[in-house]
Amino acid sequence: xxxxxxxxxxxxxxxxxxxxxxxxxxxxxTGILVLGGIAALNGARRTKDNGVQTETDLGQMAYLGExxxxxxxxxxxxxxxxxxxxxxxxxxxxxxxxxxxxASDAGTDAVSDNAGTDGMTSDGADGIVGTDNPEPAEAQENxxxxxxxxxxxxxxxxxxxxxxxxxxxxDSLLWPVAGxxxxxxxxxxxxxFPTLDQYKYNPALIIGSEAGNQVLAAAKGIVETIRVEDETxxxxxxxxxxxxxxxxxxxxxxxxxxxxxxxxxxxxxxVSEPTKYYTVEGSNLYFGMTQNDAxxxxxxxxx
Numbered sequence: 001x002x003x004x005x006x007x008x009x010x011x012x013x014x015x016x017x018x019x020x021x022x023x024x025x026x027x028x029x030t031g032i033l034v035l036g037g038i039a040a041l042n043g044a045r046r047t048k049d050n051g052v053q054t055e056t057d058l059g060q061m062a063y064l065g066e067x068x069x070x071x072x073x074x075x076x077x078x079x080x081x082x083x084x085x086x087x088x089x090x091x092x093x094x095x096x097x098x099x100x101x102x103a104s105d106a107g108t109d110a111v112s113d114n115a116g117t118d119g120m121t122s123d124g125a126d127g128i129v130g131t132d133n134p135e136p137a138e139a140q141e142n143x144x145x146x147x148x149x150x151x152x153x154x155x156x157x158x159x160x161x162x163x164x165x166x167x168x169x170x171d172s173l174l175w176p177v178a179g180x181x182x183x184x185x186x187x188x189x190x191x192x193f194p195t196l197d198q199y200k201y202n203p204a205l206i207i208g209s210e211a212g213n214q215v216l217a218a219a220k221g222i223v224e225t226i227r228v229e230d231e232t233x234x235x236x237x238x239x240x241x242x243x244x245x246x247x248x249x250x251x252x253x254x255x256x257x258x259x260x261x262x263x264x265x266x267x268x269x270x271v272s273e274p275t276k277y278y279t280v281e282g283s284n285l286y287f288g289m290t291q292n293d294a295x296x297x298x299x300x301x302x303x
Contacts, residue, residue, distance in 0.1 A: 155222050160241045163261045165221050167240035173218040173301040174264050176248065177271060177285045179209030185297040194280040203295035204247065204288030209271045211283040217266040218246055218287075218302075223256050231277045232286045236268060244296075249286030250274060 160166065183191055183206035190199035221240035229235045232249025236256075239245050252272035256262060274283050289298040 155224050155239050160222065160239065163222055165239070165241040165261070167219050167221070167242055167244045171219065171301070172303045173246075173289075173298065174216060175302060176218045176246075176287050177207055177209045177215050178213055179207045179285065181299075182206045182208040182281050182284055185295075185299060187295055187297075193277075195276075195278055203290075204249075204286050205298050206278070206281060207285045207287055208282060209285055211271050211273050213271045215248060215251060215268045215271060215285060217262045217264055217268055218298075219244075219264050221246065221262060223258050223260045223262065223268075226254065226258055231275060233272055233275050234269075235286070238262070238268075243292040245290050246298075247286070247288035247290070249288075250278070250284060 183193065183202055185205050186202045189201075191202050192199050193202075217238060219238075219240045221238040223236060224239040224245065225237045227235055229249065232247075234249075234251040234254065236248045236251060236254065237245055238248070248268060250272050251269040254269040255267045256269070262268070271283055271285055274281065278284060287298055289296045289301070
């Protein structure tokens with residue numbers, strides 16, 4: 001009887017153990033299925049969310065694109081002219097054209113007036129104006145005739161002959177200014193220029209003289225040109241005939257004008273303060289001489 005009971009107990013225990021294992025296995029399988037389902041559901045949800053986000057992003061980009069296009073058409077970036085603005089712009093452009101034309105006409109008139117002016121001081125190349133000084137009455141007639149015969153900056157031989165201007169190799173020059181030679185004429189070798197601190201050829205005389213000293217015509221001639229140079233400031237060229245010309249540099253307060261006929265010793269102007277090329281040398285007269293545009297040593301002709 002006890003053996004039967006023991007067998008029943010073992011059988012029942014085995015049965016319970018098997019059922020427990022089956023339940024445990026079932027629960028594990030069920031848990032796995034549940035977890036798998038949850039994971040699949042989460043994946044699907046994420047996919048859906050990503051799709052929605054992508055559509056949202058694309059929609060936002062499309063919206064931004066339309067907004068940018070609208071902005072590019074905005075007047076703040078690309079202002080457009082209304083009809084009134086276009087008319088004002090056209091009127092302004094027309095005014096500019098008319099002003100340019102007026103300026104051109106004024107320039108032409110100014111050139112014509114300058115060409116027809118006799119016995120008046122001429123402006124330099126950069127607008128430097130000479131001083132209007134009265135000329136001797138006897139020289140005025142010759143001056144007018146020479147000016148009429150002058151074509152631009154070139155004086156004809158006939159004009160020189162008519163004015164009695166004819167310098168020869170045997171003639172001599174007056175000293176153009178009171179002073180001493182600071183730098184000699186030198187075209188055979190270089191000479192030292194203190195301000196520039198270099199040696200170079202010198203086609204003229206650099207005559208030291210106090211600012212304000214009178215500058216005289218060294219020979220009879222016709223004032224051919226008056227211009228402004230960087231190195232020599234107000235510069236005057238006096239045509240003395242037969243291909244000879246005298247160049248005066250670093251002048252101020254001119255007493256003559258282009259086309260004037262001047263006798264030897266006539267006041268041309270005054271010594272100016274030195275240009276930046278001669279600050280160390282001090283005030284001076286740049287005095288050059290040429291024959292047929294070739295440099296000549298003025299000392300050979302000075303008295």
